[in-house]
Amino acid sequence: MHDVAAVAEKGSMRGRVEMYNANALKIGLFGANCSSARTATLVPERWSASWPDCLKLARLADEAGVDFLLPIGRWKGYGGDSDFHGTTLETLTWASGLLAATERITVFGTVHAPLFHPLIAAKEMVTADQIGGGRFGLNLVAGWNEGEFQMFGVAQREHEERYQFAQEWIDVIKRAWSGEEFDFDGRYFKLAGVRANPGPVGGTRPVIMNAGQSGTGQAFAMRNCDAFFTSTSGARLAAAGTSQAMDQAKVFELIVKQVNDIKAAGRKFGREIEVYTQGQVICRPTQKEAEDYYHYTNVENADWGAIDRMLALKNITPQNTAADVFAGKRSMMASHGVGGYPFVGTPDKVAEEFADLGRAGFRGLAVSFVNYLNDVPYFCAEVLPRLTRVGLRAMN
Numbered sequence: 001m002h003d004v005a006a007v008a009e010k011g012s013m014r015g016r017v018e019m020y021n022a023n024a025l026k027i028g029l030f031g032a033n034c035s036s037a038r039t040a041t042l043v044p045e046r047w048s049a050s051w052p053d054c055l056k057l058a059r060l061a062d063e064a065g066v067d068f069l070l071p072i073g074r075w076k077g078y079g080g081d082s083d084f085h086g087t088t089l090e091t092l093t094w095a096s097g098l099l100a101a102t103e104r105i106t107v108f109g110t111v112h113a114p115l116f117h118p119l120i121a122a123k124e125m126v127t128a129d130q131i132g133g134g135r136f137g138l139n140l141v142a143g144w145n146e147g148e149f150q151m152f153g154v155a156q157r158e159h160e161e162r163y164q165f166a167q168e169w170i171d172v173i174k175r176a177w178s179g180e181e182f183d184f185d186g187r188y189f190k191l192a193g194v195r196a197n198p199g200p201v202g203g204t205r206p207v208i209m210n211a212g213q214s215g216t217g218q219a220f221a222m223r224n225c226d227a228f229f230t231s232t233s234g235a236r237l238a239a240a241g242t243s244q245a246m247d248q249a250k251v252f253e254l255i256v257k258q259v260n261d262i263k264a265a266g267r268k269f270g271r272e273i274e275v276y277t278q279g280q281v282i283c284r285p286t287q288k289e290a291e292d293y294y295h296y297t298n299v300e301n302a303d304w305g306a307i308d309r310m311l312a313l314k315n316i317t318p319q320n321t322a323a324d325v326f327a328g329k330r331s332m333m334a335s336h337g338v339g340g341y342p343f344v345g346t347p348d349k350v351a352e353e354f355a356d357l358g359r360a361g362f363r364g365l366a367v368s369f370v371n372y373l374n375d376v377p378y379f380c381a382e383v384l385p386r387l388t389r390v391g392l393r394a395m396n
């Protein structure tokens, strides 16, 4: 159990990383700024991402002791019958509004480095941080979706260079936040006489998170970030092999290894990196109810058009992929909430799986729901107290 007293000070770096509470396993809501959130489904109750719904959700989550809200940086829908992610709220303005309306919860902005001038982004983030009294966090993304960049008339750089650019970008941001006056003579930015006041609350800086999956992306996170956001889909795919029934023990063995490898890589850069992952929660009083609803939302009513578009963006098509492999990837994306860990079951089962991931070394889980306002109250009432009982959460 973590020490609350040591993390209480608003704006301190330790306090920011701890999200000002003693919860050993941090829990956040992922993707609420995007329509349908993380489930490419056609069910009528799918998430709207409207501002009134986001505001209601943030207040409810703040009150219930949820640790953070993590938006998705998305500019253009993926198509399909629902135009998955076709309606989105911009994350820095979204975070600012929600920080003004809440008391305790940390709210991230997810920023595409190539789309924002770093001095504008630094100022917007400081403004959000001032509004929230030191509760703003940055999720930095280098970008991967070509169509989104074309929409801005911005050319997507080749992969290695994306992270060279992101390095300069974050260097400028950190210097702007430090309060010093500086010139910057880089390959991408040539800035003269920069002054940016105020700085972030407490004279520190917001927590920085990144979700690069490649070796270069991961090395970038190790050099620059406090937290690394990773996906468990590789471990789940590897454990599934060709069989339909996934061996849970094997999944956890692979996940433990994955987390340990990331932490070991962080130590090579002199960092104790915090590792997070994401998933989709469908929690119901009985296992059958949970599984039935999961089947209804993620299989029977999957938005296959959107799923195929997302796979095509990752260069996975029926033309270049063997039919059985393509079918497996398609079904994985639909049934596992766009690549997240599927927590489907009773409160006991969901809590047990959260606890297992906490014990595997994850510092936090960012989860999504088909409709947050329908589903989060039950999750908070039933799952959070179970995690408190096993020592992974403090009393709210």
Ligand SMILES: Cc1cc2nc3c(=O)[nH]c(=O)nc-3n(C[C@H](O)[C@H](O)[C@H](O)COP(=O)(O)O)c2cc1C
Binding pocket: 071, 072, 073, 074, 110, 140, 141, 142, 143, 144, 145, 211, 212, 213, 214, 215, 216, 217, 218, 229, 230, 231, 277, 278
């Ligand atoms: C959990 C998670 C969340 C992500 N969130 C976003 C996002 O909000 N916006 C975005 O454009 N990319 C997002 N990404 C994509 C990553 O930023 C990154 O581009 C991708 O994982 C590919 O890694 P690479 O750049 O190292 O090749 C996310 C990835 C993961 C695993």
